[in-house]
Amino acid sequence: MSGHIASPKLYYAVFFALIVGTVLTYLAALVDFGFFNNVVMLAIAFAKASLVILFFMGVRWNSRLTWIVAASGFFFLLIMFAITMSDYMSRGWVPGTLK
């Protein structure tokens, strides 16, 4: 079987980046950016998740089909968030329709 074998150095580098990301998230939360605290924490979380998926889970070296399947999970999650929130956030926009 010839699955890709990554070097330990790469794994340690990814690990280091994940620890740095965690410390950054923690420190950024202590500074008051108002709403942008959410943007910062989610941006770091997505970056960390991408590192885990690409390197620790090895999707970087998988077939295109695996890429698409993995991405589809997050894509459908976005559809669920977008459509549900478009409902909740738009309730009452038309006067007299909010029950």
Add this chain to the structure above:
Amino acid sequence: MPDSRMHAEHYPGPLHNPPVRSAEVQRSASHAHHPKLQHHFDDMDQQLEASTLGMWVFLVTEIMFFGGLFMAYLMYRWANPTAFQEASAHLNKFWGAVNTIVLIVSSLTMAMAVRSAQTSARPRTQVAWLLATMSFGTAFLGVKVVEYSDKFQHHLVPGPHFQWPGQYPAGAEIFYSLYFCMTGLHAIHMIIGLGLMTVIAIMAGRGKFNGAYYTPVEISGLYWHFVDIVWIFLFPLLYLIGAHYGAGH
């Protein structure tokens, strides 16, 4: 359809004596294949790819499973923004951060466990990486026990005994319902992961895995990393949104 009839006319019927066997068939007949190769796969690479893909399909269902709770979080936080900040401020950021780092370390040791199987390391080495992964996973659950018992003592578990000293008891109770559902479901996944790793460690100890066959380690590793990813999102969304409650809000 004239075409299909023509085809039927020219169909030579079943071949009783296939005259020439393809080079592929001859090769597989003359060489013994790997005992772990299932007959419906061409080779070990294709078999591993199919397993990886199948695991990812399962993980997509897991993304949607946790996604429902993240959806509930998003909606209720949108409806109760200040209450969620007030409630989150009562969680212990320090323990949350410690657990995040513990899980990241366990993901590193998991990746190294898969690598040790890929490189045909000695069974003892493979088991050592797996046991390291399991001990970090157990440490994570240990911290969770400390946190949960603290919440029980302070009446922060939603239900008839929920008591909230702050301004927004109703919103805080929703926050703690989500906190227990999300971290609870995550903890159940950790426990299942520990069970998986126990089986994998026993198999590794018996020398089942090497560079030619390591699919079970790889697949269980995917699951372990997925659980880590869920926590990467849970940590900031639950623990870190209340740091500035009361400051300008």
